Amino acid sequence: MRLRFFSLFMALMCLPLVAFAPQADARAGSGRSMGSRGSHTWSEAPRTSLTPNWSRPMERSVTPQAPPSSMGRGGMGMGASSFGSRAMGQARPPFTARHPFLSGLAGGFIGAGLFGMLSGHGFFSGFSGGGGSFFGFLFQVLIIAGIISLLIRLWKKPSLPNTADQSGNSSFGGTNTNAFGPSSQPSSAPVSLSQEDYTAFQKLLVNVQEAWSNQDIASLQRLATPEMVSYFNEQLSNLTSRGARNVVSQVQFLRGDLSEAWHENDMTYATVALRYSLIDVTTDSMGNVIDGSRTEPQTVTELWTFARAEGRGNWILSAIQQAG
Numbered sequence: 427m428r429l430r431f432f433s434l435f436m437a438l439m440c441l442p443l444v445a446f447a448p449q450a451d452a453r454a455g456s457g458r459s460m461g462s463r464g465s466h467t468w469s470e471a472p473r474t475s476l477t478p479n480w481s482r483p484m485e486r487s488v489t490p491q492a493p494p495s496s497m498g499r500g501g502m503g504m505g506a507s508s509f510g511s512r513a514m515g516q517a518r519p520p521f522t523a524r525h526p527f528l529s530g531l532a533g534g535f536i537g538a539g540l541f542g543m544l545s546g547h548g549f550f551s552g553f554s555g556g557g558g559s560f561f562g563f564l565f566q567v568l569i570i571a572g573i574i575s576l577l578i579r580l581w582k583k584p585s586l587p588n589t590a591d592q593s594g595n596s597s598f599g600g601t602n603t604n605a606f607g608p609s610s611q612p613s614s615a616p617v618s619l620s621q622e623d624y625t626a627f628q629k630l631l632v633n634v635q636e637a638w639s640n641q642d643i644a645s646l647q648r649l650a651t652p653e654m655v656s657y658f659n660e661q662l663s664n665l666t667s668r669g670a671r672n673v674v675s676q677v678q679f680l681r682g683d684l685s686e687a688w689h690e691n692d693m694t695y696a697t698v699a700l701r702y703s704l705i706d707v708t709t710d711s712m713g714n715v716i717d718g719s720r721t722e723p724q725t726v727t728e729l730w731t732f733a734r735a736e737g738r739g740n741w742i743l744s745a746i747q748q749a750g
Contacts, residue, residue, distance in 0.1 A: 452672035452708045454638035456661050460486040461654050461745025463731045464695050465614055471729055474683040476699035480750040481729050488653050614690040626741045627698055628679045634743055639674040650743040669711040677704045697731045
């Protein structure tokens with residue numbers, strides 16, 4: 427009974443490993459996020475009904491990434507910090523900081539009175555010296571108070587806060603207010619796509635996977651950017667060096683959803699969420715399956731970015747991103 431129970435327990439423990447075994451990711455792109463999306467390369471693609479959570483950031487791209495200190499996520503960068511620093515610098519300092527002499531003088535009087543109390547001679551004994559009367563002390567206080575009042579009037583005007591910086595801009599405006607505006611973002615404008623464009627995206631999905639499976643670099647050069655072709659060539663070479671080959675078949679487009687489409691410089695870009703099914707199997711030099719399945723299709727959801735020259739040319743693949 428113990429042996430049977432142990433065998434059943436081990437079988438149940440192994441079920442999750444079988445049920446959640448990872449699918450093969452040897453298709454075109456090898457399950458990586460790579461390529462370029464123009465000025466949007468390092469920005470998260472807007473979410474769609476097919477990608478409601480997030481998309482994996484680019485792992486490889488020839489587009490340089492801006493330093494994180496110059497422009498943070500959401501557009502709040504160094505400009506916002508400098509705005510805060512300037513606003514704090516324009517705040518009016520306290521009286522003690524603006525008039526240290528007067529503060530020290532008043533503090534001296536209070537200290538003298540407290541010394542008199544602590545010594546047992548009363549609050550005003552510290553000013554009376556050797557036998558001076560209370561009225562004499564009061565007269566001195568009135569004179570000093572008059573001097574203090576006069577000095578405050580003389581110094582009051584320069585102590586007003588300055589509401590403009592050295593360049594003449596208001597501390598609430600100037601260049602800082604544009605730190606997270608259009609001037610700090612690459613120029614791009616949204617565009618509308620036609621049904622012919624979506625049809626072209628579906629054909630590219632199938633044709634790229636077919637050229638990948640056939641190891642047809644010449645066809646890939648007509649379907650993708652030189653950057654993407656270089657990644658494909660590197661991945662195919664890696665498979666060949668290991669004596670393996672990936673075969674993709676029965677590629678079927680299931681559904682698509684536009685994430686964003688925009689125009690910049692002389693190029694138009696479109697990032698589309700694509701859901702499709704395919705047979706993805708990797709074999710060794712003898713034809714033995716080492717990854718994937720010859721019969722069981724798998725469903726994949728990815729973000730593909732397409733690009734074309736404005737007003738001419740065909741759509742080509744510019745980037746592939748994995749959906750979360």
